[in-house]
Amino acid sequence: MLATAMHNGWRLFVICERRHQGLKSVKPCKGATEMDLRTLIAAIGPEVMLDEVGKKITAPCCGSEHFRVSWQLPDGTER
Secondary structure (H helix, E strand, O other): OHHHHHHOOOEEEEEEOOOEEOOEEOOOOOOEEEEOHHHHHHHHOOOOOHHHHHHHOOOOOOOOOOEEEEEEOOOOOEO
């Protein structure tokens, strides 16, 4: 659950993968954007399962629905 991940020190990153905006080809936004878990919990709730987070948000850099979610554990490994 999202609240458990926050309490355990996990970090959430969103990596934009958009290729089009309207009818125009565009480049994806550069780099990964870290999401603030406290704000995210306030917006979508603490009981959301980690695999469901990507279905409830959009890319914060451009609002695209084409992105990848990456979780980083406190020891630096990714999930």
